[in-house]
Amino acid sequence: MRRLLVIFLAVAVAAACATSPTGRRQLQLFPESQMNEMGAAAFLQIQEQVPVDKSPVVNSYVQCVADALLATLPEQRDWEVRVFNDGTANAFALPGGKIGVHTGLLAVAETPGQLAAVIGHEIGHVLAQHSNERVSTAFATNTGLQLLQILAGSGTQQQQTMLALLGLGAQVGIILPFSRTQEAEADVIGLQLMAKAGFDPREAIALWENMERAAQGQPPEFLSTHPSHGSRIGNLQKEMPGAMKLYEQARAAGRAPRCSPPG
Numbered sequence: 383m384r385r386l387l388v389i390f391l392a393v394a395v396a397a398a399c400a401t402s403p404t405g406r407r408q409l410q411l412f413p414e415s416q417m418n419e420m421g422a423a424a425f426l427q428i429q430e431q432v433p434v435d436k437s438p439v440v441n442s443y444v445q446c447v448a449d450a451l452l453a454t455l456p457e458q459r460d461w462e463v464r465v466f467n468d469g470t471a472n473a474f475a476l477p478g479g480k481i482g483v484h485t486g487l488l489a490v491a492e493t494p495g496q497l498a499a500v501i502g503h504e505i506g507h508v509l510a511q512h513s514n515e516r517v518s519t520a521f522a523t524n525t526g527l528q529l530l531q532i533l534a535g536s537g538t539q540q541q542q543t544m545l546a547l548l549g550l551g552a553q554v555g556i557i558l559p560f561s562r563t564q565e566a567e568a569d570v571i572g573l574q575l576m577a578k579a580g581f582d583p584r585e586a587i588a589l590w591e592n593m594e595r596a597a598q599g600q601p602p603e604f605l606s607t608h609p610s611h612g613s614r615i616g617n618l619q620k621e622m623p624g625a626m627k628l629y630e631q632a633r634a635a636g637r638a639p640r641c642s643p644p645g
């Protein structure tokens with residue numbers, strides 16, 4: 383019985399292994415639809431807690447940069463972009479394609495290209511399904527034993543426990559910071575996205591240099607969960623030759639986003 387369970391679990395986990403856009407094996411235990419629902423719920427919750435910026439100039443600028451990036455994606459879906467009145471230099475993206483940009487970020491990301499670097503990075507987290515991976519890893523490591531016990535039973539009680547675990551796991555996952563590996567992966571995806579959209583990828587380096595300067599005083603929340611600037615800039619520089627090729631192709635194809643920053 384126990385042996386059968388172990389085999390069953392191994393099969394279930396193997397089936398849930400996915401490959402990220404950069405070719406990395408990752409654990410994805412949750413259906414995408416469920417992650418999207420969690421993302422949508424979290425996005426609504428944030429909009430109740432943090433005032434949404436209604437300025438047309440700011441909104442059309444952020445939307446313009448986001449649209450240019452999203453237009454490069456092979457698979458088109460409905461993304462939602464909101465600007466939040468929050469002085470921290472932060473941005474986030476949630477499963478299901480919800481993007482949030484803090485007004486404080488616009489003081490640090492000084493050009494459309496620099497803003498594209500941050501939004502591209504956040505889109506990268508969504509494309510690579512990093513939230514699902516985080517939740518799945520937490521689920522697998524913290525509740526492996528319980529999971530076995532639940533799989534052993536089939537009653538209503540067990541099914542309810544399973545749902546509770548899934549819900550709880552997902553809620554924890556939304557707020558879990560991303561890992562170093564995920565951050566580096568989001569950087570690579572973001573760099574390629576901005577280049578394909580026709581933003582100069584070298585602006586990503588300028589952005590992280592600005593972030594570093596801005597962090598001299600009080601480090602923004604965004605930075606505390608992100609890798610050190612030195613290693614991040616080093617990684618971006620390694621990816622730069624490939625990104626420059628994509629950028630040149632985009633420019634040759636006439637892609638040159640014109641997004642005017644608010645004055």
Ligand SMILES: [Zn+2]
Nearest residue numbers: 503560565568
């Ligand atoms: Zn990140």
